Amino acid sequence: MQIDWFTVIAQIINFLILVGLLKRFLYKPILNAIEERENKISSQLEEAESKKEEAQKEKEEFKQKNEDFEDKKKKLMKKAVEESEEKREELLEKARKEAGKFRSRLKKSSEEVQQNLSQEIEEKVQKEVFAITRKALSDLASLDMEEQTLKVFISRLNELKEDEKKEFLEAFKSKSDPIMVRSAFDLPSKQKTEIQKTVAGILGTETKFQYKTVPELVSGIELTANGFKISWSISEYLNSLEKNISETIEEESKKGSEKQ
C-alpha cells in the first residue's frame, strides 16, 4: 500500500484527457441536443398557440360576418315585404279608383240610358195617348180633337177663379205686349175669335193676340201674358205617368246596384 508517484501523475493526465474527451463527445452534444429539442418543442407549442389564436380570431370574424349577413338578410326581407305591401296597397288603390271611375261612368251611362228611355217612353206614350184620344174622340163623338181641346181651354178660361183673374189682369196691365197663344196645331180663325172674345170678357178690353204653332205641346194650347200662363195639354196627364214610370225605373236600378 504505497503511492507510486508516476502512476499518480499519469492518472491525473489520463483523467484530464478523459474530461476533455467526454466534454467534446458526450456532454456538449447531449446538452446541445436536449436544448435544441426543448427549443423546438417550445417553438412548436408557441406556433400551435398562435395558430389556435388565429383560428379563434378567424372564428370570431366568421361569426361576425355570419351575424352581419343574417342581419342584412332580415333587413332586406323586411324591406321587400314592406315594398310589396306598399305596392299592393298602391295597386289596390289604383284598382279601387279605376273601379270607382268605372262605376261612376256606368252609373252615368245607366242614368243616360234611363233618361233616354224615359224620354222615349214619354214621347211614345204621348203619341199613343194622343192617337188613342184622337181615335176615341172621333169614334165616340165624331168630334175633332183640336176643337175639343180648344173647348176645354176656353172653359178653363171662363172658370178662372177671382184671384187668378186678378193676377191675369195685373200681368196684362203691366206691359202692353200682345198676349201670346201657342198651340200644337194651327188654330182656325173661328176659334181664334172665340179665344179673343173670352179673353176680352175677362179683361174687359180688346187686345192684340199673337199666335204660334209649337208641336211639342202635344195637342195642347197655352196662353201667356207677361209671366201669367194658362194652359191645357195632354202633357199634363202624361207628366204624372212619366213620374210613375221613372220612379219604377229608379227603384229597379237601385235594386240592381244593391245586388251588385
Added chain:
Amino acid sequence: MKLSPDETIFWEYGFININLTIVTTWALMLILVISSRLITRNLKVEIHISRWQVILEIIVIMINNQIKEIGLEKPEKYIGFIGTLFLFIGLANLFVIFPWYQPPTSSLSATAALAISVFLSVPYFGIGKKGLGGYLKSYLKPTFMMLPFNLISEVSRTLALAIRLFGNIMSGGMIVAILLSIAPFIFPVIMNVLGLLTGMIQAYIFSILATVYIAGAVKIKAI
C-alpha cells in the same frame, strides 16, 4: 497476492512504468469515449430518439440536476469535471463483475490522482468565478483566525477523498478474494453484489463531495 494493481507492471524504464492501473484506465477511457462517440455521432433533435440516446440523456440530465441541487448555478460549466469523475469511478467500480478485473480505484495512486484533481479544481473554478483576490479571501472566512484551519481542511479533505475511495474498493476486492479461499461458492457472489453497491455509492459520494467543495469555492458567500 498483490494488494494493488500498481504492482502488476508490464513495462518499466527507470521512473516510467506502465502498470495495470494505467492500462485499465486507458481501457476504461477508450470504452467511455468510443461509446459516447458512437451514440452522439447521430444525435437527433426530433421527439423520437434512439434508446441509447435516451440512456445517455438520462445520465447527463441526472448529473446536471444533482449539480444544480447542490447549488451551482450553471451546471453546464462543471459537468465536464464532475460528470467525468462520476462516470469514470462508476464504470471502474462497475466492471468488478468481470473476473480477474482489478479496478484502478483500488490503487491508492489512482484515487490520490483523482483527489489531487479535485484539490486543484477547487481553486481553478473559484478563481475563475471570483478572481484570485476573491478566492483567497474565502480562506479568511468567517475570520482570519480560521485561515490555518481552512488550509488544513483543504488538505485533509483531499486525503480523505483519496483514502475513502481506495479503502472501500480495495477492501471490497480483498473481502471477495479472502472469501474465495474460505467459501468459494455463492458467498463471494453476494459480497460481489455488495461490492457493486459500495462502488456505485462511492462514485456518487466522491463526485458529490467534489461538487460541494467546488460550490463552496464558487459561491459568493461562503457556507
